Amino acid sequence: MFSLRRQHPSFAHGIHPPEAKDDTKDLPIKQFPFAPVMIVPLQQHIGKPALAVVREGQEVERGQLIAAPDGFVSVAMHAPASGVIQRIGLAPAINGKMGPAIYIKPFAGSSQEVAEGTPCDLDAASADEILLAIQGAGIVGLGGAAFPTHVKLKVPEDRTIDTLVINGVECEPYLTTDHRVMVEQPQDIFTGIRYLLKVTGAPRAIIGVEANKAEVAAALRDAVPADLPVSVAVVAVKYPQGAEKMLIRALLGREVPSGGLPSDVDVVTVNVATTAEIGRLLPHGRGIQERVITIGGPAIRKKGNYRIPIGTPLRFALEYAGMEENLSRVFLGGPMMGQALPSLDIPITKGTSGFTAFTTAQTSAPGEYPCIHCAYCVDACPLFLNPSQLGLLAKSGQYERMADEFHLLDCFECGSCSYVCPAHIPLVQRFRAAKTVVRKRRAAAS
Amino acid sequence: MSQPPRTLEIHSSPHIASGASVDVIMRNVVWALLPVAAFAVYSFGLAALFTLAVAVLSCVATEQVLCRLAAAPSTVRDWSVTITGLLYGLTLPPALPLWMVACGGIIGVAMGKCLFGGLGYNAFNPALVGRAFLQAAFPAAMTSWTPAFADGRFSSLPASTFTFPFAAPEYDVISGATPLALMKFEQQLTASGELLLGLTNGSAGETCAALILAGGVYLAARRMLNWRIPVAILGTVALLAWGFNLADPLHYPPAGFMLLSGGLMLGAVFMATDMVASPITHAGCVVYGVLIGVLVTVIRLWGGMPEGVMYAILLANAVSPHIDGLIQPRVFGTAGGK
Numbered sequence: 110m111f112s113l114r115r116q117h118p119s120f121a122h123g124i125h126p127p128e129a130k131d132d133t134k135d136l137p138i139k140q141f142p143f144a145p146v147m148i149v150p151l152q153q154h155i156g157k158p159a160l161a162v163v164r165e166g167q168e169v170e171r172g173q174l175i176a177a178p179d180g181f182v183s184v185a186m187h188a189p190a191s192g193v194i195q196r197i198g199l200a201p202a203i204n205g206k207m208g209p210a211i212y213i214k215p216f217a218g219s220s221q222e223v224a225e226g227t228p229c230d231l232d233a234a235s236a237d238e239i240l241l242a243i244q245g246a247g248i249v250g251l252g253g254a255a256f257p258t259h260v261k262l263k264v265p266e267d268r269t270i271d272t273l274v275i276n277g278v279e280c281e282p283y284l285t286t287d288h289r290v291m292v293e294q295p296q297d298i299f300t301g302i303r304y305l306l307k308v309t310g311a312p313r314a315i316i317g318v319e320a321n322k323a324e325v326a327a328a329l330r331d332a333v334p335a336d337l338p339v340s341v342a343v344v345a346v347k348y349p350q351g352a353e354k355m356l357i358r359a360l361l362g363r364e365v366p367s368g369g370l371p372s373d374v375d376v377v378t379v380n381v382a383t384t385a386e387i388g389r390l391l392p393h394g395r396g397i398q399e400r401v402i403t404i405g406g407p408a409i410r411k412k413g414n415y416r417i418p419i420g421t422p423l424r425f426a427l428e429y430a431g432m433e434e435n436l437s438r439v440f441l442g443g444p445m446m447g448q449a450l451p452s453l454d455i456p457i458t459k460g461t462s463g464f465t466a467f468t469t470a471q472t473s474a475p476g477e478y479p480c481i482h483c484a485y486c487v488d489a490c491p492l493f494l495n496p497s498q499l500g501l502l503a504k505s506g507q508y509e510r511m512a513d514e515f516h517l518l519d520c521f522e523c524g525s526c527s528y529v530c531p532a533h534i535p536l537v538q539r540f541r542a543a544k545t546v547v548r549k550r551r552a553a554a555s
Numbered sequence: 556m557s558q559p560p561r562t563l564e565i566h567s568s569p570h571i572a573s574g575a576s577v578d579v580i581m582r583n584v585v586w587a588l589l590p591v592a593a594f595a596v597y598s599f600g601l602a603a604l605f606t607l608a609v610a611v612l613s614c615v616a617t618e619q620v621l622c623r624l625a626a627a628p629s630t631v632r633d634w635s636v637t638i639t640g641l642l643y644g645l646t647l648p649p650a651l652p653l654w655m656v657a658c659g660g661i662i663g664v665a666m667g668k669c670l671f672g673g674l675g676y677n678a679f680n681p682a683l684v685g686r687a688f689l690q691a692a693f694p695a696a697m698t699s700w701t702p703a704f705a706d707g708r709f710s711s712l713p714a715s716t717f718t719f720p721f722a723a724p725e726y727d728v729i730s731g732a733t734p735l736a737l738m739k740f741e742q743q744l745t746a747s748g749e750l751l752l753g754l755t756n757g758s759a760g761e762t763c764a765a766l767i768l769a770g771g772v773y774l775a776a777r778r779m780l781n782w783r784i785p786v787a788i789l790g791t792v793a794l795l796a797w798g799f800n801l802a803d804p805l806h807y808p809p810a811g812f813m814l815l816s817g818g819l820m821l822g823a824v825f826m827a828t829d830m831v832a833s834p835i836t837h838a839g840c841v842v843y844g845v846l847i848g849v850l851v852t853v854i855r856l857w858g859g860m861p862e863g864v865m866y867a868i869l870l871a872n873a874v875s876p877h878i879d880g881l882i883q884p885r886v887f888g889t890a891g892g893k
Contacts (some may be wrong), residue, residue: 126571282571354887367888437564444570451565467570478577478633479675483830484781484837485575492887497835498879516886524569531575532675538567 117320119345120355122491124525126282126348126445128321133405134285138293138414141399142429143215147189147420148200149175150210153458154249155256156182161211167194172223172398175211178244184257185247187396189418190215191222201454203441210456213420226394229304236308239391243304246396247459248387252276252287252351252380253442255460258387261377262308268372273305273314274360277326277381278344278351280319281443283405283465287381289414290401291318291325294385295332301379301388302339309377313338316381317356321346348445349523353378355491367519382462397459406444406465408436417457423464424453435468445524478532486526486536492519496526496536503539511540512547520544577674580779581634587770588641588825594766595759599649600708602701602716603759609653610644611637613660614685621669635674639664642825643682645760646818646865647689650701650726652718655693659685679872680829683865690865696724700756702731731756735817735861738808750815761818771824780828783837787844788823788851789814795852807856819851822864832872839875839882847871 152158159176169175169188176186192215200210215221229242244259264270275298279287291298302314318326320343330341344350344359354365356378363374371378386397398419405412410431417426427439440447441464450464486496494516502511511517517540526536595603618636622629630636643663647656663685668677690697701713715724734745734755749755753763760767774780796813799806813819827833827847834843847867854863 124573126573358887364888367886369888437562438566438570439563440568440570444568446568447570448568449565449570450563452563469564479673481577481580481635481675481830482833482835483580484835485778487835487884490884493884494886495835495884498883515883516889519886519888522568528569528571529573529575531577531580533572533576535567537569541567 117343117345118359119347119350120358120491122489122493122525123347123349123355124489124528125346126528128346129282129405130285130288130321132412133283133403133414134288136285136289136413138289138401138416141415141417141421141426143190143221143418144421144425145214146195146422147192147213147215147418148210148422148456149186149189149213149420150200150202150208150456150458151176151186152202152208153186153255153419153460154184155254156180156184156260158209159183159186161197161209163194163197163211165194165196168192169194169213170224171219171221172226172395174396182257182260184249184259185245185396186211187247187398188213189398189420191219192216200456201452203448203450203455205451223395223398226396228394229391231300231303231307231392236310239304239308242391242394243308243387246387246390248383248390248397249459250380251382251386251400251459251462253446253460253462255458258379258383261379262305264309264372264377269375270309270311270372270377271313271375272361273302273309273311274353274356274371274376274378275302275314275316275381275384276351276353276356276378277316277318277322278356279322280346280348280351281445281447281462283443284403284463285405285414286401286403286462288322288325290382290385291322291329294389295329297385297388298329298381299332299334299337299339299388300392301384301386302337304387304391305377305379305384306338311377313340315339315360316341317344317360318342319344319346319350348525349491352491352521352523367516400457400459400461402457402461403463403465404430405463406440406467408433408466408468419457419459421457422453423450423455423457426457426464427453427466432466433468436466437469438467440465440467445528446522477534480532480534483531485529485531489525489529491523491525492516492521494520496540499543500534500536500539503543508543508546509550511543517543517547577635578633581638583777583779584638584774584825585634585641587774588638588645588760590766591645591760591763591770591821592641594753594763595645595649598703598753598762599701599759600705601710601712602649602708605653605712605716606647606649606651606656606759607641607644609656610647610660611640613657614640614643614664614681617661617664618669621665630673633674636664636668639668639681642680643685645821646682646686646758648697648700649759650699650713650715651689651696652715652724654718654720655689655696658692659689662688675831677831678876679869680826680832683826683869683872686865687869698736699724699726700731700733703754703756703762733757733817733861734812735855738812738816739861744808744812745816747811747815750812758818758821761821764815764820767820767824780824781830781833781837781840783840784828784833784844785823787841788827788848789819791845791848792819792852795849799856813852813855817855817862818864822868823847826864827868827871829872832875834875834878834882836879836882836884839878842878842882843871843875846874
């Protein structure tokens with residue numbers, strides 16, 4: 110209500126869910142073992158699925174290209190382990206549908222060395238060559254969106270980028286992967302920033318870190334190489350500070366236009382773990398075949414941060430990390446925006462920043478009351494939407510009106526409105542359904 | 556290694572919640588009203604106790620019966636009807652015949668709340684709907700006041716309390732005019748200190764401004780009341796009263812008297828702030844509050860009645876959806892942004 114704690118810059122509105130990061134934030138990243146069978150979906154990103162370039166029965170080496178990008182909005186896939194391609198077929202995906210995937214059975218006695226590829230030389234490569242290298246390395250937004258990074262970096266011809274924002278906020282409760290990457294891989298981050306500055310033409314970069322990681326920010330600040338125009342900014346602890354529109358508002362005071370992109374305000378944002386991967390992989394010509402995830406939540410015994418091979422089945426990961434008896438819900442990501450898993454047979458993909466598991470007691474859903482217009486949601490929505498009004502319209506099926514008059518399509522489903530709602534109305538769920546209908550109708554009409 | 560569970564619960568995100576709940580909010584409003592109710596009983600004795608009890612019971616019973624008739628789950632446990640009952644009782648003259656108290660409670664909840672669809676859908680504050688009905692149906696009884704702090708108030712009841720339904724109530728010889736009536740009809744001013752402490756006559760719960768304000772501060776601090784509404788109402792009334800009093804001190808009472816007398820405090824803090832019947836945006840709440848403030852001042856200074864808080868709030872309730880239609884939050888990244 111009153112902004113007494115406004116020492117650090119932030120955005121207006123937002124919420125303060127429990128951060129729940131203390132269990133894992135100080136645990137170093139550990140290598141996760143190989144599962145007996147890995148499942149590498151050909152579509153782990155937004156865009157077109159990759160095309161498999163291996164055959165069933167073929168032997169592959171860890172890090173070897175196994176699927177090539179199909180068009181511009183698509184990225185490459187690499188083998189997570191040295192082994193044999195068991196089969197190429199359908200595998201369950203998070204959306205409940207089946208999608209094409211490559212099954213790999215790792216060799217038991219292999220050293221699992223990753224071979225060097227053709228390096229992307231920072232000084233010699235052009236911006237377009239770096240973009241190709243990023244696409245070839247299979248890099249997507251590791252914060253969870255899984256949008257192909259090279260597409261995001263392709264700045265429209267008529268825009269000049271003046272600031273590269275590196276997103277190290279990680280506002281989702283329980284997740285500490287970006288935290289650990291910033292502690293353990295500062296040099297990879299700086300190398301990644303060099304590539305990104307060259308690609309975007311931006312003269313400077315700002316690393317945005319939430320105030321609950323102030324010591325990480327201080328260490329990063331001390332480690333910035335003298336020749337690199339990078340500053341580290343601490344932003345207030347508030348959810349959803351990690352949303353790119355909110356971070357840009359906090360750091361630069363600019364508002365990305367409704368329906369627009371950061372480039373409309375001369376900014377490109379890249380997640381800090383994605384930046385670190387670019388810095389780690391490109392100099393060696395390698396691709397993403399593993400990523401850092403947090404396995405946490407009250408129902409996990411061995412909570413921690415792990416470097417886990419892409420394609421590790423969730424069931425294997427959960428069994429390794431150990432579960433409490435009364436585990437009843439598993440979320441891909443954290444509890445605010447993470448999707449509840451209908452099955453444990455799906456694999457870890459590039460967009461998986463972690464998973465959290467809860468027991469029944471902690472997640473019993475209370476009954477729903479009618480909306481009492483308390484305006485808690487209006488005060489929480491970081492985009493200044495009117496979730497109360499949207500919720501009432503959704504209830505009566507007025508989806509078009511929601512989109513036309515109340516900016517439904519701006520909603521990025523951060524969940525702040527549902528979180529604060531004293532009537533326990535599943536607002537985000539209703540908005541998601543409404544958005545799907547509106548998009549389908551619009552696609553059908555055009 | 557433990558075994559994975561056989562069943563997984565799925566649900567749309569977010570999967571955690573703040574713990575805020577409608578029944579908790581409503582219950583806290585009841586807590587905030589209890590000191591006000593206790594003071595009403597202290598100053599008016601058994602008469603106020605009976606009035607409040609019948610008011611709450613009639614409201615709760617009405618909602619319970621109507622839910623049953625509608626074959627819908629009972630909603631009395633969300634505590635909102637308890638607030639309605641308490642607030643309604645606190646706005647009544649303490650010696651009002653109990654059968655009238657029950658009538659107003661039934662009408663208020665049935666017509667003011669359940670007819671619209673229950674909690675969340677009521678256009679008007681149900682407590683005020685009940686009171687407005689009584690004001691129209693029994694104007695004489697609604698303006699017959701008992702004196703506060705009367706001797707024997709804890710041992711005997713006023714003759715009017717147990718009036719037989721539809722019979723004319725009998726009042727004791729000594730009646731207690733309210734500060735507003737004294738001002739309006741006899742140009743007699745009551746000291747602000749007395750009004751603040753509740754030493755005057757009036758409706759059961761409107762006399763002690765200090766306790767009402769304390770309840771409001773408690774609720775505002777817990778974010779269960781939008782402080783902009785009472786601040787806008789009281790600010791507007793104070794500003795207008797100060798201006799008129801400055802221009803013509805003989806005809807217009809000073810601002811302090813206007814703020815502390817009558818039902819303004821109770822109305823501004825507990826009635827106008829009914830979440831359902833007030834606008835949703837902060838800017839809208841300010842407009843709504845200013846509107847109530849202007850209406851209260853106009854009715855009090857130039858109307859035929861000494862008090863105007865009830866009609867001012869009911870009128871503003873009716874306008875509230877239109878305020879929402881005109882004032883919406885400015886969406887991030889749209890015109891007006893940087």
